[in-house]
Amino acid sequence: MAITADVRIQSEPFDTGAEIASLSSGRRDNGALVTFSGICRDEAGTLAALEIEHYPGMAEAEISRIAAEAAERWPVTAITVIHRHGRIVTGDPIVLVMTVSEHRQAAFAAAEFMMDFLKSRAPFWKKEHRVDGSSGEWVDAKETDEKALTRWE
Amino acid sequence: MAITADVRIQSEPFDTGAEIASLSSGRRDNGALVTFSGICRDEAGTLAALEIEHYPGMAEAEISRIAAEAAERWPVTAITVIHRHGRIVTGDPIVLVMTVSEHRQAAFAAAEFMMDFLKSRAPFWKKEHRVDGSSGEWVDAKETDEKALTRWE
């Protein structure tokens, strides 16, 4: 469907409740709204924060392409993606994917699809800041994330 | 996992943003939070509201059983389900399912599983109130909803 996703790359936190409200208000034809929030884990207490680097311009473009592909595959009526960059402390949200559809299966599938592709195709990189004060490693891409894409082929 | 789902049956609206905040605050070990909001559709402008009847006592018990089954199947750390009853106008939310997990796949799967079972197993019934003032029919159960359960067998 010819919808335009609302894609935002920002360092500021976001308010999921406000995003839900803004997508659902004034709409009476949508039965299903799914949100996915990705939160910065503390990795068993060892991690203090992540520093997220991104490719300005391409990050927006690539996420918009992923959202357009999701909207091609499933009858969704709205998509919002917010991806943060910069320093994010544990417990804080990194990413929000929100999908709206008439039916639940489409909303779920589109959100899962986008998260799978964001993991391996959106140009972001995470560097660890450890609780002990050391600046840790760049987080390695997971093979399981790459493999997760094959189910959408 | 031995978690206890937060199950609420109520006529009042709920605030998804507040529910998300209360589940995510103070937790630093969870990477993924999924919400599903089911919203009262207007069925191409013909529907004014739904009157939702429920089986008090059993509604809570059955949803708790569904949530317990989801928590057995996937490593979720928290589940919230809010299901409304009474008169609900189009555009307003009927149900919220929220799952939290370390990993996105578990959070998505548990939420989808619960929604599929809520549709056909939670003792709620919807009666239509039409825009033209007539009190319409009881909404028929969909065969597709019954079939959706087979994928979890």
Added chain:
Amino acid sequence: MKLVYFAWVRERIGVAQEEVTPPESVTTVRDLLEWLRSRGEQYAEALKFPDAIRVAINQEHAGHDERIAGAREIGLFPPMTGG
């Protein structure tokens, strides 16, 4: 035992709940539905397609073959439309 009715089953029978004492020959859910249908016009109408009736014994889903001995509360209702 207490019977509770919901949605169009309730509307057609005309009461939301009632106490009943079925005869001893009524041992399963199926027997109970059969016996209820014999109790009058509204019951016959409400339960004329027994396969469309969902049942809960003591607030848990039950099949039509299930025995009702010891049931305190039996719910009869149409297929659910939750969520």
Added chain:
Amino acid sequence: MKLVYFAWVRERIGVAQEEVTPPESVTTVRDLLEWLRSRGEQYAEALKFPDAIRVAINQEHAGHDERIAGAREIGLFPPMTGG
């Protein structure tokens, strides 16, 4: 053309971006990586496992076989960890 580097590729090469003019024999992404490795210690170190390097041409993902003719901007970076 403009080259932009991210994450540990950027750290190892030591700059975030630069203008380069590769010789005409450099036609594909693979050629470009090879040519860059010859430019010095940091490049050789950053790009020593070319298969680990992801590439974008004009801000779109590109394979190592892709031709670079006409590229305004080429990004080189490690596998992504978005979401």
